[in-house]
Amino acid sequence: MTAEEIIQQILSKQPEVSRDQILKNLETAKNKTAGLIAEETLLRLIAARYGIETIQRRAIRKLPISHLVAGLNDVTVTGRVIVVYPPRAFSGERSGKVANLMIGDKDATIRVVLWNDKVDLVESGELKTGQVVRFSHGYTRKDWKGKVELHLGGKSQIEVEPKNVKADKYPSIGKFATKINEITAAHDNIHLAGTVKAVFPPSKFTKSDMSTGTVMRLTLADETGEIPIVIWNEKAEELEKTVKINANLQLANAKVKENGSGELEVHVNSYTYVEVSERLDL
Numbered sequence: 001m002t003a004e005e006i007i008q009q010i011l012s013k014q015p016e017v018s019r020d021q022i023l024k025n026l027e028t029a030k031n032k033t034a035g036l037i038a039e040e041t042l043l044r045l046i047a048a049r050y051g052i053e054t055i056q057r058r059a060i061r062k063l064p065i066s067h068l069v070a071g072l073n074d075v076t077v078t079g080r081v082i083v084v085y086p087p088r089a090f091s092g093e094r095s096g097k098v099a100n101l102m103i104g105d106k107d108a109t110i111r112v113v114l115w116n117d118k119v120d121l122v123e124s125g126e127l128k129t130g131q132v133v134r135f136s137h138g139y140t141r142k143d144w145k146g147k148v149e150l151h152l153g154g155k156s157q158i159e160v161e162p163k164n165v166k167a168d169k170y171p172s173i174g175k176f177a178t179k180i181n182e183i184t185a186a187h188d189n190i191h192l193a194g195t196v197k198a199v200f201p202p203s204k205f206t207k208s209d210m211s212t213g214t215v216m217r218l219t220l221a222d223e224t225g226e227i228p229i230v231i232w233n234e235k236a237e238e239l240e241k242t243v244k245i246n247a248n249l250q251l252a253n254a255k256v257k258e259n260g261s262g263e264l265e266v267h268v269n270s271y272t273y274v275e276v277s278e279r280l281d282l
Contacts, residue, residue, distance in 0.1 A: 002040065003039045003040050003043055006040065006043040006044060006047055007019065007022055007043065009047065009052060010022055010043075010046070010047050010050060010052055013050070013052050014050045014052070017050065022043075022046060025046050026039065026042055026043060026046065029042040029045065029046065030042065032069075033067075033069050037067065037069060041072070045071050045072070048071070063075060063076065063077055064105060064107055064108070065077060065079060065103070065104065065105050065107065065108040065109065065110045066105075066107040066108040068110060068140050068148050068150065069140065069148060070140050070141055070142040070148050071140060071141075072139065072140045073139045074137055074138075074139070075135075075137075075138045075139060075140060075150065076134065076135065076136040076137065076138070077103075077110070077134075077135050077138070077150060078105070078132065078133070078134040078135070078162070078165055078170075079103030079104050079105045079109075079110070079132070079133065079135075079170060080103060080104055080105070080130070080131070080132050080133075080167075080170040080171065080172070080173060081101055081102075081103050081127065081128065081129050081130060081131050081132075081133055081173075082101075082102045082103060082104050082109065082129065082173050082176050082191065082252060083101065083102040083129060083191075083252040083253070083273040084099070084101055084122060084127065084128055084129050084273070085099060085100040085101070085273055086099070087099035087114075087119045087122050087123055096115065096116045097115075097116060097119045098113060098114065098115055098116075098119065099113075099114045099118075099119045099122045099123075100112070100113055100114070101114065101122075101127075102252060102253075102273075103133065103135075104170075104171065104173075104175075104176050105170055105171075106169070106170070106171055109176060110148060110149065110150055111143065111147070111149045111150070112135060112138075112149070112150045112151075112152065113149055113150070113151045113152065114152050114158075115151065115152065115153050115154075116153075116154070117154070118152045118153070118156060118158060121158055121160070126160060127158065127160055129173065129275065130172075130173055131160055131161055132161055132162070132165055132167045132170050133158060133159065133160050133161070133162075134158070134159040134162045134165060135150060135152055135156065135157075135158055136156060136157040136158075136159070137152075137155050137156045137157055138150045138151055138152045138153075138156050139151050139153070173193075173250070174193050176191050177191050177192055177193040177222075177250075178190045178191060178192060179222060179223075179224045179225075180192070180194065180220070180221070180222050180224050180225040180226065180227050181224035181225045182224070183227060183256055183264055183266070184256070184264075185256060185257075185258055185264060187256040188255070188256070189252075189253045189254070189255070190251075190254055190255075190256060190266070191250075191251065191252045191253075191254075192220060192222075192227075192249075192250070192251045192254060192266060193222065193248070193249070193250045193251075194220040194221050194222040194248070194249060195220070195221050195222070195246060195247070195248055195249070196218055196219070196220060196221075196243055196244065196245055196246065196247045196248075196249050197218075197219045197220070197221045197226060197245065198218060198219040198245065199216075199218045199243060199244065199245055200216065200217040200218060201216075202214050202215065202216035202236050202237070202240050203215055203216075213232065213233050214232070214233050214234075214236040214237055215230065215231065215232055215233075215236055216230075216231040216236035216239060216240060217229065217230055217231070218231070218239075218243065218249075220249055220251075220266070227264060227265070227266055228259075228263075228265045228266070229249075229251070229254075229265070229266050229267075229268060230257075230265050230266070230267045230268065231267075231268040232267065232268065232269045232270075233269070233270065234270055235268050235269060235270060235272060235274060238274070239274065239276070242276045243276050247276050247277070247278065248276070248277045248278065249274070249275070249276055250273075250274070250275040250276075250277075251266065251268060251272055251273070251274055252272065252273040253271055253272050253273055254266050254267065254268055254272045255267045255268075255269070255272075
């Protein structure tokens, strides 16, 4: 369906809407997406706002992550899995399960949300960090922070290491790590990879609700420098058993904070992905 055909479909079903209004909305959408999204796609989104479902909706093939905007349907994206977060179940009026991933291509990263049966690939271990994966027939939404996410539901498809995709076109996961000497207080969620240079014993403290918490500290280094890592509660209890000096450590969704002396630290909590290994391919 051409751009003109979509405009005519809007005009025929919404006679109170003028062509000038449609073109003005189109121009606004083009400015917001920096001209990266085809006019036909933007017009379909405009039509949807008027409750009109356009005909011949086609899958968007080989769309780079940096081109994604909220409100797209039937999206196909390929990227390397940077992080796999543990699945969780939910209940209420509708019950099910959900798992979150972070994927990246050469230009950008995006969170991928898997629903219900799609979570099986994570639970079985078939889908994991480091793989190149193609996600087909997904849809995009904004998260609570306004960032675009890719969602995979019942009609979506997931192909792990697809045969017709060259994996070497997708950067290794280390490419997405922030170098320690580039960390600033302005960073929010960061991805770090490095070697553990020192580990300090965990200690207990009393929380505001009078329950007991755990905190653990270590020093992480890469080729550019070192930084203190502060690990809280269940993550501290988990890493106490696994992290050792000279181990390779990867963190995703970690927080940067200043301590009382004005020095930067990286904080790890229950929302941080942590991977400890003997060797990390950077």
